[in-house]
Amino acid sequence: MEDEFTPEIVRERIPIVGLPDGLDAFAVYPVGRRPEDRSGRLRPRNAELSAAGGVEGFAPPEGLSKDELVWFLSRPSRLWAGIRSRWQERAVELTFAMARCGGIVVKVTLDASYRIDTIVRVRLTPYWAEVAREKLSELKGKSDPALLRSGLLSVLEGIPELAGERGLLAEQAPSAPSLPPSGSRTRAARWSPYEFALRVAAWWYRRPEGARTPTADEAAAWAFPDRDASKETWTGPRRLAVENLLGTRLTEVLSFPDYEIRVRGPLTWRIGSVAVDARTARPWAGLPSHGARLMGEIDVSGARGVFVVENQTTFQEVCALPGIADEWIIIWGKGYATHGLVELLRVLAPARAAIWNDLDADGVRIATVLQEQTGLSMTPIGMNADDWEQGPHRAVTLKELNRAKEIAEELAVSAPEPWRELARQIAQHPELAGESREQQTLHDDVLPRVSALLAALR
Template identity: 40%
Template structure:
């Protein structure tokens, strides 16, 4: 049975970093208080004082339980809902002016349904203080434009459907979508036809994906071998910077091709293959059935909502070619392991993604060199948990062949120095490899290990599934102040 990969705070993936539950008196039923992250070195971190204890002077109120991506509270009038959706942030004085004596009750209801995050002050004795402001959650921000259009009836649904049917008319590959859209009742609102390949319920996502797909197939039919991200958006969406994460995933679903393979200048930070399904806003994606993998746009990672992962472990692969080989050749592995490619040294998005998937065992397969060792050390440090190496023992490194270099003496000297420094921080087989590399600075790429490691990779990974689960000190159990 799968494990739901959620933060447990009602927040989306990208909103949960630097937040942990804290015990504060006076929190309304159905809500929980979480820390307000501080921004340092480009990352959201837990607020701590000089003694490294949690420093809680403000908290954010979030849902205590899992909530749908969109479900306004019962009893909230359409005009009030428009007011809520119309601004990403509202100061508390504005909320009181709008709702008067019901302001706090309305705010609590909006928090419970996942619409807003309510920031409040905290007293010296950790009792909940006065509200400061609210902001729309990422889930609601992503859908605000669509929902406002529906509430304001800004577009005539019949005309919008006619325009889109005309776009699809000459595109053979969109015949099925056209048939589905044509079957929508004339009197219906701006609704998306059931069973669409875009896998969305949001009209703006459906329309953008269809327009982009129609333009993409037209350009390919004209002999364009490469279609760029901005070129496609400018032609189909009316502007080169108008792509959203939901639209990118929806477009890829519709054409049946990974986004980064369909367009050049892609915005993909992470490739995923294995037993994981998720939603970005209203768009669904499944890394288990995608061939050969599915790409997550960088701006999409922060807005992942509900996700379900039944993987037993996580395998991080340094090089894209090796990642592709694993996806194509080892279906028995990708049915058990979630395989990730994150382009070398871990970016913030990959680190957050892996934190989200803990406490599953995390294993990395990298080049057998100083950088490969450094990637694993860096990832372990940032995760605060061990990352195990596979296919990187010193005997394999000694067998060669080694990487050819443009400036052999200089580059090997730098790598040897780097490896010697890393040997002071890593342990076990990885330390043995670091000490060996420190002597010569030689590097062996993982692509040279396809015949020796790739066929045995499922067998090599099996022991990691039986390691004891590391104990983590939950930050909410720490002392504050």
């Protein structure tokens, strides 16, 4: 089997016959795999069509009805068969209109004359995918932008540290959509993380000076007393927006539950005269997820990189491989993209980072969340669409299957490129969509190659 690293993707503009007005066409292919004929001319079988010049914003085409817009926004990608079945004779017109305004990218096949043969599927552009949920809420009458702004203005009243933010918000027109004002310190592109950050900050600045360090759940409960104050509210964009607004890491002002992170490899953690050496510890060393960052000194100068493994049994198998722990810090963080693991990875700041998770929607999501929150480029190990398709697949309920499809559909659009093909397969496979393959079933194939796969990381 070939190396499992997903190569960089190239988008090369191409001329095609009969290209609809307002659109550009691109050949999309991995680096080093340019589709050429025997004369060296670019001859792709497929192309992607998108708005000419690129459009960044939310401006639906004129004449598009509310129901039509809601339908397109309700899923990150759609197959052409579904579009044609739903909109009949208007299907082509609506598809190209949505593409011209920057809403979708259209994948097509080309015939021998370099004309559009068939439309294969469409997907929301990254910007539209990002704002889709909030726009759907507005279109369905579940949120009034004017009321949202009015409520937030009241929350910010009388807080000097947020006076500038309140002024920016107050300048927005009553009829303006619910988007963050330009210049906000949150740097948020959407309303949800923007509002969350301002409400948390408003509560934070009203706290007495010198008060105890509150928990993240506590902050969410006070910021949104009418909502469920679970940790699930601390999404990646919300977390980053709060940090930008407060000008500090969240772990400096809020506390998160501590737990054990298991590590093996060239890492030492020293508190005074006591040290933990993860290279010599058997079978591994345990670090407190937050304590290791807040206390003592961590030395990783001898490490080539970090290798995060989702499942405990796979972690132990990797630790037992000869030579891996001499160069790589192998980490098991209980299989989740927790705040403690994120903070530890930020502190370690490795030059290289790899990850091996279950081949399912949750495994892809964990990897993408870690990449987003740490700023590291996480290279997948033992995770590709072919291996997922071959199975075996874990038994799941219909509810779990549908949930996995929804997660994968979103990730097929929003995840970093190395993860999108696996996400697309999980979302769209005609027979296996939503299925899950555990990484333990890949031990015989992947474990003998882990050393070579990690050595190939640049």
